[in-house]
Amino acid sequence: MGRFRVNFEGMTSLxxxxxxxxxxxxxxNPNYSNKDMDPTPPDQRVWSMFxxxxxxxxxxxxxxxxxxxxxxxxxxxxWRQSLExxxxxxxxIALVITANGVIGARLHVPFPVLNRSSFxxxxxxxxxxxxxxxxxxxxxxxxxxxxxCVYQMIKAIWPSFAHLPNHIPASSNITSAGLLSYFIFWLIxxxxxxxSPQRIRWLFLVKATIVPPTxxxxxxxxxxxxxxxxxxxxxxAIQGSLQSWAWLNTMNSALGNYATMSVNIPDFxxxxxxxxxxxxxxxxxxxxxTFTAFIGIAVTSAGNILYGSYIWDPLRLIDKWDNxxxxxxxxxxxxxxxxxxxxxxTLSLLRMISRLWLRRSGDPAPALSxxxxxxxxxxxxxxxxxxxxxxxxxxxxSFMSGYTIVLSPIAAVMIVDYWLVKRGNVDIPAxxxxxxRYRYWYGTNWRAALALFVTIPLGLPGLINFVIAAVLYYxxxxxxxxxxxxxxxxIYGNDDDRESVxxxxxxxxxxxxxx
Numbered sequence: 001m002g003r004f005r006v007n008f009e010g011m012t013s014l015x016x017x018x019x020x021x022x023x024x025x026x027x028x029n030p031n032y033s034n035k036d037m038d039p040t041p042p043d044q045r046v047w048s049m050f051x052x053x054x055x056x057x058x059x060x061x062x063x064x065x066x067x068x069x070x071x072x073x074x075x076x077x078x079w080r081q082s083l084e085x086x087x088x089x090x091x092x093i094a095l096v097i098t099a100n101g102v103i104g105a106r107l108h109v110p111f112p113v114l115n116r117s118s119f120x121x122x123x124x125x126x127x128x129x130x131x132x133x134x135x136x137x138x139x140x141x142x143x144x145x146x147x148x149c150v151y152q153m154i155k156a157i158w159p160s161f162a163h164l165p166n167h168i169p170a171s172s173n174i175t176s177a178g179l180l181s182y183f184i185f186w187l188i189x190x191x192x193x194x195x196s197p198q199r200i201r202w203l204f205l206v207k208a209t210i211v212p213p214t215x216x217x218x219x220x221x222x223x224x225x226x227x228x229x230x231x232x233x234x235x236x237a238i239q240g241s242l243q244s245w246a247w248l249n250t251m252n253s254a255l256g257n258y259a260t261m262s263v264n265i266p267d268f269x270x271x272x273x274x275x276x277x278x279x280x281x282x283x284x285x286x287x288x289x290t291f292t293a294f295i296g297i298a299v300t301s302a303g304n305i306l307y308g309s310y311i312w313d314p315l316r317l318i319d320k321w322d323n324x325x326x327x328x329x330x331x332x333x334x335x336x337x338x339x340x341x342x343x344x345x346t347l348s349l350l351r352m353i354s355r356l357w358l359r360r361s362g363d364p365a366p367a368l369s370x371x372x373x374x375x376x377x378x379x380x381x382x383x384x385x386x387x388x389x390x391x392x393x394x395x396x397x398s399f400m401s402g403y404t405i406v407l408s409p410i411a412a413v414m415i416v417d418y419w420l421v422k423r424g425n426v427d428i429p430a431x432x433x434x435x436x437r438y439r440y441w442y443g444t445n446w447r448a449a450l451a452l453f454v455t456i457p458l459g460l461p462g463l464i465n466f467v468i469a470a471v472l473y474y475x476x477x478x479x480x481x482x483x484x485x486x487x488x489x490x491i492y493g494n495d496d497d498r499e500s501v502x503x504x505x506x507x508x509x510x511x512x513x514x515x
Contacts, residue, residue: 026432026493039428039492040108040270047268049277051204053284055268058207060288061215063145066314068257068400069293070300071393072250074310077243078236079297085247086293087286089254092463094285096262098278099415104266105275106424107490111264113431115410117485118417121434122443126452127410131263134403136380138260141399144386146189147182148315154181155319173391186381218314219295222302230305249397252461256403258285259462262411312393404462409455409469413448416470421477422486429493437485445485447476 025038059065072082107114111131115124154161164177174182236243269278296314303311303320311317389399418424430436434443451473455465 026429028433028435037110037113037432045108045271045273047271047277048273049280052268052272052278052280054208055204056281056284057288058204058211060285060292061207061211062292063314064141064257064400065289065292066215066296066299067312067396068250068253069296070310070312070314071396072246072253073297073300074312074393075246075397076237077246077250078234079232079294079301081236081243081247082250082297083290083294085250086254087290089251089257090286090289093255093258093262094282096411096415096466097258097265097285098282099419100262100411101265101269101278101281102275103414103418104269105272105278107266107426107428108270109266109428109431110270111266114266115414116431116438117422117426118413118445119448120440120443120445121436121438123440123445123449127263130406130410131260132376134260134406136376137384137399139377139380140384140386141389143186143189143381144182144390145315146185147178148313150185150188151178151181152315152318172387174387178387182387186377190377215292215295218299222299226302226305230301234301234304248461249401252404252463253397253400254289255408255462256400257289259403259407259411263407263414310393312396313390401461405459405465406456408462408466409452412466412470413451413473416474417448417477420474425487425490427487427491427493429491437487440482440485445482447473447480447482450476 025035069082069086072085073079077085103114104111112124112128115127118124119127151161161177164175164180166175166177168174168176168179238246272278296312299314299317300310300312303309303317307320311320389395418426427437430438438445440446451469454472455469458465458468460468
């Protein structure tokens with residue numbers, strides 16, 4: 001890992017924030033990579049099957065998954081239709097996450113490097129930057145969720161905070177107290193910018209232990225307050241084509257919920273002990289995310305019965321409660337975003353992307369790298385104005401659906417390229433060499449570029465975009481094969497630049513298991 005050196009006597013100088021990375025062991029030029037981007041060494045492959053189980057349990061019990069279900073209810077879907085759409089959406093995204101996750105577990109390289117085999121050495125930066133832009137949007141959403149937690153905690157300790165004079169117009173969809181809470185949390189989260197992905201699995205375990213009981217307690221509250229029957233007997237408020245479109249919108253929003261993770265899941269699975277440890281995601285994701293959705297549906301429906309309106313944001317629902325200090329404080333802590341894997345992986349991705357641009361010590365890029373993370377936090381935190389996105393349920397669902405327009409084609413190309421075009425064989429050392437076999441045409445795999453530039457402008461729902469991009473990329477790769485990018489077996493690249501016997505045997509065993 002690079003050394004983050006802070007000179008507290010000169011905090012205002014760029015020199016004080018320099019990040020000096022260790023050089024890459026595979027890149028022929030230090031401008032193109034650093035040790036953080038190298039294949040994960042065996043001693044760092046410590047993520048077990050239980051690590052991925054805790055990751056997804058902790059991530060399932062989060063506010064975004066809750067709001068996805070509750071927002072669909074507030075738009076008029078019945079609980080059965082909503083739950084069906086969410087379950088199908090998460091089954092589909094689990095297939096994509098697992099397919100891309102196994103790639104990372106086999107090759108042990110991060111997403112920004114892995115993508116070079118599919119998109120070309122230089123065009124891969126387009127996909128990385130696209131993911132970074134969307135990461136800033138997600139950073140903003142999670143920051144706002146964190147600010148709601150801060151608001152509830154401050155109000156639990158200091159009740160008068162709820163009556164803080166408001167000097168912001170109602171059309172802004174945020175109050176002075178809300179904006180102050182947002183600023184406080186925005187500052188609190190900065191230490192998490194320095195968290196490395198391989199070190200956050202313990203936070204997943206903590207959240208997987210703490211949060212599910214709180215969600216279950218809220219579900220019990222919903223059934224106890226309403227008797228259960230009224231919750232399950234509320235019919236759909238819309239019919240016909242409106243119901244069909246709402247159902248499809250909900251399913252597509254479920255896909256968008258983890259479209260980000262489906263693309264850069266190799267950043268996590270690169271630390272897997274064995275590829276088979278990551279396959280559990282295929283089962284865990286649909287089960288726990290659908291269960292969380294049911295909790296969100298039940299509590300939101302209870303809110304409609306008790307308070308006369310659908311309150312799809314759980315923290316706004318908490319605000320309706322009796323506001324006992326310990327009660328509100330514990331509920332807010334349980335929803336605290338720094339324990340959200342999506343929050344942490346967004347920060348980790350921003351950190352990793354900035355390191356792509358690092359150069360030799362003495363060049364200006366090391367200082368700019370750390371500052372780039374701060375710039376991303378400023379843009380993501382303030383320019384995007386997440387309180388506008390989360391002001392209404394339809395805005396939240398549209399935001400979630402919009403993710404898939406860009407990320408679905410990227411995920412489709414990655415999966416088709418590795419499993420169908422390259423048949424699981426990649427030259428790993430060549431991923432670090434701009435003049436290597438993954439240069440394609442001036443650093444661009446035009447087949448992947450065509451798949452993206454045809455599908456993204458269409459703006460179609462994620463599943464359709466995924467299928468079109470996958471078919472288009474497979475057809476062009478079959479009709480116009482990139483023979484220079486093909487190898488007969490995976491080249492892992494040890495000291496003498498040859499595949500090790502141990503890795504080759506392991507790869508052959510994995511292929512037999514897959515068959």
